Amino acid sequence: MTLDWKTGGLALGLVFFAAVLLVKPIGVSTQFVILDGVLWDAVDPAVVTQTEEGYTATNAYLAKSGGKYAKAVANPLNYSFLFVLAMLLGGAASAWQRGGVGPAERRVPELWKANFGDSPIKRYAAAFAGGFIVLYGARLAGGCTSGHMMSGMMQTAVSGYLFAAGAFAAAVPTALMLYKEEA
Amino acid sequence: MEIILALVIGGAFGAVLDRIGASSPNVIGRMLNLTNLKLMKAILLAIGVGSVLMFGGQMLGIVDVGHMSVKTAYLGVFVGGLMLGVGWALAGYCPGTGVVAAGAGRRDAFAFIAGGLLGAAAYMATYPAVKATGLLDAILGGNATLGTIPGTDYPGLTGLPGDTLGILLGLVFVAVAFVLPERIIRKDTRLPAE
Known part of the structure; x- marks a missing residue:
């Protein structure tokens, strides 16, 4: 069931540490932009385009910082996006294992x-x-x-x-x- | 390899958020209305544990300093934080816990995610106007850390050794987690004054 705060806090701290040890610090909210971009680009493929140096987009926010968001929209099977999808699955498995939300x-x-x-x-x-x-x-x-x-x-x-x-x-x-x- | 790590760490993160109750709007509401701070204690402990292990690992040469990623400070960070705070209290979800709650089958979490996608799209549309206000201009040294961390280019807000300071602050977070009461507002003080 629900973990007490000491066990839970320790486990949460270990997950944050594992992320920065093995890859990079955890972040989530950018992926809402990436999913928006993926959906938008599916409707209008002219939004994100490949250039000689990488990717760019007609939207200024997707094109910022050298087009790193545009690149993620073009290749959504990247670490950060899959990480958030895995969170959903982890939440689903954990909730199911403890009997689910009533x-x-x-x-x-x-x-x-x-x-x-x-x-x-x-x-x-x-x-x-x-x-x-x-x-x-x-x-x-x-x-x-x-x-x-x-x-x-x-x-x-x-x-x-x-x-x-x-x-x-x-x-x-x-x-x-x-x-x-x-x- | 990165794909596997994304699935393993992301999955573990989602499961832990579920198990500490962070993806329950009830638990978030009780934390934010100061009637049950157990989740706050867990969050403070997690930040402390993460900090001590990361900076300790750096000092021992086990953790690559290059894996750090410090975000830039600008006025919009505070203003955006205020906005997120209002929505967090109203919905009972933040971006990560909303996703976890949707996985757990909470129906309102899907409404939250839909609203979130629209909110993110609204930001994409208004980004040039927001940028023009100067809200995104760096303050407090930009992507600064409280101390100066060896082996990084992040400017230090102070000249203190950033790794030692990180461990000390981590221990402070752990200590605060333990001394913070489980409840701040007593039931009787919440009765209407008549």
């Missing part, structure tokens, strides 16, 4: 239900809106909870501390306002 919880999470009721539509709308703000913010910041907060602070990166300060400064008051009922 039907009521899958419909509307407990804490949300205690505060906002049992409407799945309302919950999905909030999750969708939250997803939009999270990924816009993560791309503006250049990383998310994994890349900036965990990997960044672990490396003593100034940017990681800056990000964590912003994230908690907004997240805690928001949660205090939203979740007044405990569940």
Whole structure:
């Protein structure tokens, strides 16, 4: 079942260490951009093009930093993209092995239900809106909870501390306002 | 080889996030409304353990310093952090845990991912305008670290030895993980003042 915080924290730390030992620090949010690029390029193949030096894109964000995102869009079977797909599979296997997430919880999470009721539509709308703000913010910041907060602070990166300060400064008051009922 | 590592480390990361409850919006909500900080303690411990092992490994010559990747600091990092914080509290997911939760079968996680793809696309569309505001201009030394890490080109915010400082800060994170209370807000203080 759920690990206690000491075992869980140790395991999580070992995963972050294994990543930087064997390959590079963990990051996730860039892959939302890569998947967007893959979908966009599938609809309009003119978006990402190969050049003599590598790849470029009609979109300025995909083309930045020498086209490294454009390259990943052209070759999505790369380390970082597969890493995120593997996270989904790892989450699925782990959840299945502990008996899965129950039907009521899958419909509307407990804490949300205690505060906002049992409407799945309302919950999905909030999750969708939250997803939009999270990924816009993560791309503006250049990383998310994994890349900036965990990997960044672990490396003593100034940017990681800056990000964590912003994230908690907004997240805690928001949660205090939203979740007044405990569940 | 990199493909196998992606599958193994990514899979392990997803499984651990599931097992510590990080992919449950309930656990995230209780952490952020300060009623159950066990996940915060796990996160602090993980950062500390990772830091001590990485910098310790570097000093022993086991860990390649070149595997580090320090991101640049700019005002948008803070502003983006604020935005992510609001969405994190609202949805109960961050980008990685949303993916893990979708794997675990949580339906709202798919809504989160759909919103996330749209949010990322919105950033792609507005990137030139954001860049023009100066929000992305480097501050605090750019891709700086708190100390100066031997064998890297990352500017040090201070001249302190970055690897030793990394180990010390890692130990501080571990210590904070242990002393942080499991609950900050007591139930009685959350009753409406009438």
